[in-house]
Amino acid sequence: MNAEVEDQIRKKVPWTKLPTHVKQILNNSWKNYERFIVNFSIQNQLRYRGNLVRHVLKDEKRYYERVISFSRERLMLFPYHLADMIVKGLRITPFNYYISVVERLMQAEKSYDTLPNFTAADCLRLLGIGRNEYIDLINKSRTNRGRLFGKKNVRVLLPKVPVNIHIEPWWRVEVGLILDEDTKMVNEEELAVIDKLIDLGSKNAGDLPFNIVLSLYKKGLIYLDVPVTAVDKVQVPPLQGFVMNRILGDYFETLLYKIFVSIDEHTTVGELATVLEVDTELVKQAVSLYCRLQFAKKFDAETEQDRVRRHPSWSNVPIANESPPIEITPLTLNFPSTTNPPLEGLDTPQLSTDSPTHSPHIQPTGLRVAFLFDSALTAFLMMGNLSPGLKRHAVTMFEVGKLQHESLDSFLGELEKVSAMDADGEGEARRFFDHAVILRSTILALRKLPGPGLDLVRLESLNSLDEATCQRLLKKKYRLLIAMAPIGREVRISPLSSMPPALLGPSHPEINSLWFRMFLYYVTGFGPPSLLLAKGSEIKRLPRMFLGFSRLLVTSWLHEPAIIPISNILYVNAALQFAPVLVQGYGVQHPVETKLLTFPFKTISPASKNGRPSPEAAQFLTKHPAIGALFELLDLDHSCGYLTFANVGVLDFGRPEGEGMQVRLKGASKTVAKQPTGIANENFQFEKKAIIVDDRILQSPVESHFAVTPVDGSSHRSSPTNGFTSQDCTTLLQQELDQLDIKDNKKLEHQVPSVDQLLSPTEENIGIFSRIEDEKSEETKDKSQQNDESTRNWTILDCHFGIPLFDADANTKICDAIVSGGLAEDDSLDHLINSSKKLGTMLLDFISQCQYFPGENMEIMKRGKLVPLPRRCLVFDNGRVSEWSGK
Template structure:
């Protein structure tokens, strides 16, 4: 559907007032516009009254039936914002809705992962059916116990009543569609509550008997409403009960993820809608769902008068969904000067800043640490601890971990730091990421300010650029990005000079193989390096690596690995799928590496830390550092340089050799060409110069394939000096040259069509003879 048409439907513009341009898109057909209205309204679960669909469809009940059918088919969330029409009008409760969804899924024998994330979480909350329960039900349905007259009878396996759910006292209780038959199965106390709901309307759950509310809910006679206003504020703790399956991509799910990364306890619902430029009613619906699923908690949900008016039955009902062993956050424990000691066992005891918790409610601008999805993957796949995985799920799905939850997060990371770290390979890598992340957070929390948030870059990229900039400017005073950033992450929203300032790599290309080769070229220093194209096949060790016992092999978009020379030919397996960079990395043993952080420390700080000052002073005097300081402005950015002792002296670029990069392969300017033409063929700036010269054009693949010695045009050798050739490239090149020759002769023949007929006949006959002879030679 065209975005222009959708915009007109959102603004409720009737056909008569549509712009002419939009009518042209609709082929000037009002019936076509009516089809778009129906489709858009059902897809976005719009209310019948107050929207254009009421002018197109006259049957309101039929419209809501189509909305429910469409939502079930797409496995969407139950439309809670339409509960008053669906529950009261169609007698479809959320429990019945999800029973139908799961039944369809089982009938089609689809996996549990088919359910979208939020739908799966709501099914788990209402039906008690998670991944393991679903697999068990599927096994039962495939057995004879789950069959009736030879057909699957899935419905008998599903629960008959909802499971016990958590109800907040400030939630509203609404009466459903209650029939005469329903009143026969209620007791006198339940009848009294029903009469009150019918006569006086919805009631606060805390004003009614808790046990009666639960009983009526399980019987399907009442439903729950979670009211959210424009001035409400909520807090998002580490997720509990979230199901990681898949993303559906419908309008509401997309909005839920955008609000997840944008919401905080200082921002009201109305302010959040302004930042995202989204309708306030949609934001209310999203926040209401967060509270319903217990992914967020409303701040100050009840006044003192409402708490005093609560029914006595609520005194023994815990309003805290977390278990006593759950992570302690400000959502589950309010720290004061008198009970601060209670939190001591649950918070890190070493290097933990004492001011972090006290400033959690400050409204000042915070510091944001930007990370990518690779970090959350390491924390989840490492199986380091269950509590750490819960925080990792929050970092991935919510898109951030707020300052208020960092104490419990650091507690989990501290447990990992105390573990035995004797693992190797991927296990060691997961452990190292967790330990380094803890050190990074501890260092950043020492910065003066109201707090630190961890924010996932991919979640920020889900926002449009303007909304992202408004959000960052409103909440953060500085952004600090992890390094390296994944190559698939784009940081387009952080324009140069736009607040807040960003410290760290702006472009993921700085971690690419091209940038590494660029640094080697510009400085003149670096290990022997060979970048091989995808599909290359090696038959022997290239001469440049003779004498090395270890090689550093980096496959495109993968981490580097140190490979012994004896296993060098295994590189051919990686070359089938991606380009590979091979570098010398040790003569007798793997290279020793040293790190040089920048910006460089002042002389005073160096004197205070003599342990590493000697090594750093030597590295800072290296000629490559002098060049990079000017090239990359190391004094006004942050990072580190890695120096490797590969066992071979590196004398750098020969004296007088230029550091220019030339683009070869274009024809040389013709003699007598104008200066304008020549200047167009030579583009230069401070560090680069691209020239088009005939004598420097690339040779054929056969002549230059891994040739260490350049092959001149007059060379008597038909193959490179190191013996590397490619028969496939030779055959392909010969076929292309033959085809070009045929096309050229056909073109010449067409140009002779203006000649006399007898001359043309002779030309065509000679061309045909030549073509036949070439074809015979190829067949031989």
């Protein structure tokens, strides 16, 4: 269905007032517009009165029957906002609706996962049928041979009445469609309540006897309305009773998830509708459902007058934020024989001793700090089987999309239980444990930042909002965003690109892609031999740049990297059918060693907080030549994250001296080396001259990788270009030289010169201390040369912005830099916003050079959209980025 046509239907624009271009979309046919109106109204469960559908369909009852039929077939939620028409007009209660939904699923023997998340949660609340109960019913239905009109008779296995549900005193009690026969199954007190509702209208549930309300509800004679106004504020505690199945994607479910990540106790329902630019009535319906399912709690739901007027029977009913798991309902109902049944026999909510404490008062307002995470973190917390309470918080983080400051105390309590557990284990179990422990220390550190609190926000939930809405929401609620590292490559960062609040993390979508890794190599001239293959390309033989390597690092476009033996390189072709792939040399004879270098560098300290020496094995990498180029480019003083260096088994000498940066594409005769704006460092200067591109873009492996003497003009180098050496040859050469020394010494034994012969007149005037100083100078030069050679063993592999949750030492350094190192101060954040914009501009310019010839029309996709895929196969080797020749 066309979005513009839908917008006109929402605005109730008749055919005569439709814009001309919309009529053209409909082929200038009023009948097409009628069909759109009916389909849109049914799919979005619109009310008959007050909408365009009343002019198309004349039978109101038939329209609501079609709404219920469509919703049941699509397994949608019961339309509670239409309950007055569905319950009173069609005599279909929510209980009956969900019974028919589950019956259809059982007859088709479909999995419980077929139910969407919110529908499954409402079924559990009303029917008491969860995953285990459904599986048990399916097994019973298979043994039940009864047939009804050719179908399995599964209705006899389903509950006859609803389970006891949680009812709030401020909910409204509405009378349903009551027939004369229904009055025979009620007692005098229940009949009196029914008469009062018919004569005086709806009442607050707290004004009526609790046991009467519950009994009438279970008999289907009343239904409950959860009123929400535009000035109400609600709080979302950790979820209880949520079922994680699947997302349906209908209009209301999409809205529910958008409101989940946007709502907080400081924002009214009306203000939230304004931020999301959604009709206030739809937001009120969504918040009403949250309160009905106990996923949200409304502040100031009752006035003091309401509490005084409340019926005495409610005083013994605990009103809790959460209820224990609902047991499956009995299949028969024994109505109480007394007029006042004991409350102990009812399945009323009980207070949980380990439930989180939520303040009944709204916390001070102000701009908070948000810690951004992706779904990988929630998966670690859920799959690790660390604790049941922690899993409930993880479900909240995933489904709601955030965990607010008010729930962090309970969350930290669960993480503390994990910290006290036995840490023995390895592999995935150890990884889950480490993430939970380091996450706790991260939250404790970030809560020290000034402000009213810290929220944990899931990036994928922000992505469900359009870019403008996301920016309005973040600007309204937060002053600083801090991301975990690394962020999954499938996560889109675009809404956080260029705006306040500042982001300590990947501020552009291109940074979280393989383009950024190639960009690092392009700027610095350092990096392992890399081949970025476009989607649909094919490798027919081993590329010559990988000759001599035994392992490869293969990274698909939106997936995590994998290490494969070089013999399996042709398997890369399977991945190339679906996405671009980056292939890199990653090991010669031994497994690759990697080191993390955190930034800002001033956080490096000689000892850790607990008094034990801090591992500073990577500190020498601060002198790596690549750091000079990256220092201002990545703004390493005002951002945080870590650089990954790798010893791939090959020496990296970087870009040849005197050669500037350029991207060489086939068919371009000349390329001008460009110097990125904002880069000026004394350790790394870029050549600003035109470089003629010849056919020798990549040298052959014989000329480059395995030559004893380099062939690129760098005659001052005494080692092979790529560092391939042989210890056996070195030992043999040393033995031969030693033998030559022995022979020479024997010849000189009979020709020992005198002291006068050893020293020249000039040398005699040189003091002993001068000689010592010269020796020290030579030793210093040797050490400097050794340090330079040690950095040549390492090459830059990747860079990630944010706070790592897998390395305790790196996490501590970065958190200290944010909390006490000045990274969260306004001046530093302003500088970061400006440098992030420059970095994004330069990165887009690099991508354009890799995709288009100079002067060609470049159409990089707009910010906030998907990152452009490579159009050409690119290679990085010998410090240069060029188009791959296929060899």
